[in-house]
Amino acid sequence: MSEEVDQTTEEVETTEVVEAEDTDSTSEAPSKRVAALDNEGEIAADYLEELLDIADLDGDIDTYTEGGRAHVSIVTDGDLLVGRNGEVLEALQELARLAVMTETGHRSRLMLDVAGYRDKRRKVLQDLAQDAVASVNDSGEAVRLAPMNPFERKIVHDVVAEAGLVSESEGEEPQRRVVVLPKA
Numbered sequence: 001m002s003e004e005v006d007q008t009t010e011e012v013e014t015t016e017v018v019e020a021e022d023t024d025s026t027s028e029a030p031s032k033r034v035a036a037l038d039n040e041g042e043i044a045a046d047y048l049e050e051l052l053d054i055a056d057l058d059g060d061i062d063t064y065t066e067g068g069r070a071h072v073s074i075v076t077d078g079d080l081l082v083g084r085n086g087e088v089l090e091a092l093q094e095l096a097r098l099a100v101m102t103e104t105g106h107r108s109r110l111m112l113d114v115a116g117y118r119d120k121r122r123k124v125l126q127d128l129a130q131d132a133v134a135s136v137n138d139s140g141e142a143v144r145l146a147p148m149n150p151f152e153r154k155i156v157h158d159v160v161a162e163a164g165l166v167s168e169s170e171g172e173e174p175q176r177r178v179v180v181l182p183k184a
Contacts, residue, residue, distance in 0.1 A: 051095075059076035059081070059114075069109050072112050073116075086149070089112065096110055097110050128145065135180075144177055
């Protein structure tokens with residue numbers, strides 16, 4: 001019987017330690033999340049570096065964390081890794097996400113950029129969204145934009161919301177598009 005009491009005492013002490021760690025972990029949670037994102041970036045960077053070596057392509061790889069996501073950027077002069085309308089870039093991003101998921105067991109929201117393509121595309125989309133907002137405000141009619149990938153649609157939705165209008169996505173991938181709606 002004394003063995004049972006000792007075992008129960010150990011379980012209670014262990015539970016108290018775990019609860020104390022959980023309480024302390026809330027203050028450490030952001031740093032653990034940043035470390036996990038840094039790890040995702042490193043895994044993706046290693047994978048992409050190996051891919052570049054296999055393909056005998058030049059490019060430097062930078063990683064950083066921003067907006068709750070790991071970001072990996074391939075700095076290169078050419079646009080071979082971007083492809084037409086970013087198709088190769090999107091495929092590489094999915095491969096890098098799969099590499100991260102294989103290593104960590106968790107789905108990644110990793111963002112990949114090649115040769116500054118996403119930054120350039122963001123500026124073009126912001127201008128397009130502002131033009132659509134102006135058109136909706138002038139005509140009072142909804143404006144349907146060309147099909148876009150989720151990254152591009154998010155940029156447009158953000159600009160439209162900032163302008164005080166509402167937008168929604170319609171259609172099925174890969175023909176999903178943003179519709180900018182007039183004020184109700």
